[in-house]
Amino acid sequence: MINNRIKANAFETKEEVNQGFLDLLAPVVPFFEKSNPGHLALGSHGTVYSKERREVEAFLRPLWGLGPYLTEQETPILDTYLEGIKAGTNPENSAYWGKVTNFDQLIVEMASLSTFLLLNKEQTWDTLNEREQQNLYHWLIQANDHTIPRNNWHFFRILVNVAMKKCGMPYAQNIIDQDLAVVDSFYVGKGWYYDGVETQIDYYISFAIHYYSLLYCKFMGEDDPKRVNTMKERAMSFAQSFKYWFDSTGEAIPFGRSLTYRFAQVSFFSALVFADVEALPWGEIKGLISRHMQSWMNHDIFTTDGLLSVGYHYQNLTFAEGYNAPGSPYWSFKTFILLAVPKEHPYWKTEALPLQIETNPLSLPESRNFYQYNEDRTHLQIFPAGQFLHFQNHAAAKYSKFVYSSHFGFSVPKSNYLYYEGAFDNCLALAENECYFRSKDQDVAYDIQDDRIIHHWQPWEDVTIKSTIIPLENCHVRIHEIDSNRTLDIYEGGFSMPLEELASPKITGLEAVYETEKGHSSVLGIIGFEQADVVRTEPNTNLFYPVTMLPHLKSHLKAGHHLLVSVVSGRLVDEVLEQPVISIEEKKIIITQAEKQTIAVLEN
Structure with missing residues (x-):
């Protein structure tokens, strides 16, 4: 019932967005009856934080949607939340959420509660008696006295202090100023930030830094006009290129961490509407949001109870981070900030417009990415460089592949x-004696040019590789210059494809192809490879498809200098690949496709 109802929802009118939120919230409601006040037990798998904190997170994250909903609607669940908040912030209650420690997950969850208060002060804060207000104040303000990571977490403290200011309670302006200065130090240019570490530019720029900035703009416009103006200008600039993270079907590029937050990927655009920042025409923003929401509702993202699962296109713990608890996916409700936008706003009256892409391909070093679409914009590929995150589950797979696809996902x-x-799709994987493989992690150096991406990397101290990736029409060329003191087995992986019973791998010489109703994946060895093949990978490694087939090339290299050249393609069913003609003249590799010539100069 829930899936069919949501699938039919266009998410264009305010009524449709309202109904979409209620449909997604409905399966959560029965769990309140089984839980202690202020806690919600939605599952049993573990995280880097305690069971107690997992239950508090599950209780508070739906507020990202409930808060905006309550600005114009009523619901009995508000009473449940108020009772839970009173109990959770009362030190004398057995349901008390507890004292905060350094780097505490509870500080993360303070953000939704603070926004809830900011949106609905009269229905929330003003209904509490003095003691209850003091309890809530003292629980929230703990954030000011503890160490937090130097990243988007600084906005959690900002929101706490802004909420207390608007509730007429003591707050720390110096903390607000210090935290905003830290966030400002992350700014790169053209609207782009990094999230605390220069090698991390992912969805946290959109659904965290810019999202919270736009909340700040809404609530602090009169108090801090200079900062607000800067935030709005940066958000407008960011929107011009962040829309390149979506294809024309509404699918977002799968890249980086926290992908289980799913449709939070489009929450930045909802926040633009909430803050009344027309960074793109309202119709274009509506198109981005509505297509994205429809796309997600047509994926298998729910548990059998109707809850949002931990996973991506399907329930999957293999790729999850250590901080992905059963309630974590409700971070996606941040997109419902749209419900706090009055029905008179022009956004609700405009028609949804198609995706507007002015430059294709687009090289944008500020985002550490190169973007390329197919002809009708239904398939987006991004080619990242210089990205990585230490102390992160599957960091190399999430940040360091040669290419990521909105149609084929990644593994x-x-x-x-x-x-x-x-499952080393879109990687060059290396091993000694066919075991313990390594692929590219953090670049030693990189360059994002107008027509190519260059990586310098070292899988071992005595192995250096220069990988030049040249995007072409419906394919790209990979050029690897390898200097090694080791004997190595080399595998060049293409795009993963879903396993289909009637589909068979096609291997001809040094070309491997796997075709299904989802599209075509092929690899062609030009120089330096000895074998082509297709392998069935371990189940539940790909974010899109539970079981996949992976075309790849293989070579056995002795110590020394080697040149490897291949053509890799992931394309839709009706797309034709014109194989490029590749030749070497002295130190130059000449690539010709459709009478267009590209030249790569070899180092050695």
Whole structure:
């Protein structure tokens, strides 16, 4: 019932967005009856934080949607939440959420509660008696006295202090100023930030830094006009290129961490409407949001109870981070900030417009990405460089592949012992004696040019590789210059494809092809490869498809200098690949496709 109802929802009118939120919230409601006040037990798998904190997170995250909904609607669940908040912030209650410690997950969850108060002060804060207000105040303000990571977390403290200011309670302006200065130090240019580490530019720029900035703009416009003006200007600039993270079907590019937050990917655009910042025409923003929401509702993202699962296109713990608890996916409700936009706003009256892409391909070093669409914009590929995040599950798979696709997804390894276990799609994977594979992680150096992406990397100290990736029409060329003091087995992986019973791999010489109703994946060895093949990878490694087939090339290299050249393609069913003609003249590799010539100069 829930799936069919939501699938039919266009998410264009305010009534449709309202209904979409209620449909998504409805399966959560029965769990309140089984839980302690202020806690919600939605599952049993573990995280880096305690069971107690997992239940508090599950209770508070739906507020990202409930808060906006309550600005114009009433619901009995508000009473449940108020009772839970009173109990959770009362030190004398057995349901007390507890004292905050350094780097505490509770500080993360303070953001939704603070926004809830900011949106609905009269229905929330003003209904509490003095003691209850003091309890809530003292629980929230703990954030000011503890150490937090140097990243988007600084906005959690900002929201706490802004909420207390608007509730007429003591707050720390110096903390607000210090935290905003830290966030400002992350700014790169053209609207782009990094999230605390220069090698991390992912969805946290959109659904965290810019999202919270736009909340700040809405609530602090009169108090801090200079900062607000800067935030709005940056958001407008960011929107011009962040829309390149979506294809024309509404699918967002799968890249980086926290992908289980799913449709939070489009929440930045909802926040633009909430803050009344027309960074793109309202119709274009509506098109981005509505297509994206429809796309997600047509994926298998629910548990049998109707809850949002931990996973991506399907329930999947293999790729999940250590901080992905059963209630974590409700971070996606941030997109429903749209419900706090009055029905008179022009956004609700405009028609949804198609995706507007002015430049294709687009090289944007500020985002550490190169973007390319197919002809009708139904398939987006991004080619990242210089990205990585330490102390992160599957970091190499999430940040360091040569290319990511909105149509084929990407895979993470279950193990690196054997090649098929690693599911090394769109990677050059290297091993000694066919086991314990390594692929590219953090670049030693990189360059994003107008027509290519260059990586310098070292899988071992005595192995150096220069990988030049040249995007072409419906394919790209990979050029690897390898200097090694080791004997290595080399595997060049293409795009993963879903396993289909009637589909058979096609291997001709040094070309491997796998075709299904989803499209075509092919790899062609030009120089330096000895074998082409297709392997069935470990189940539940790909974010899109539970079981996949992976075309790849293989070579056995002795110590020394080697040149590897291949053509890799992931394309839709009706797209034709014109194989490029590749030749070498002295130190130049000449690539010709459709009478267009590209030249790569070799180092050695």
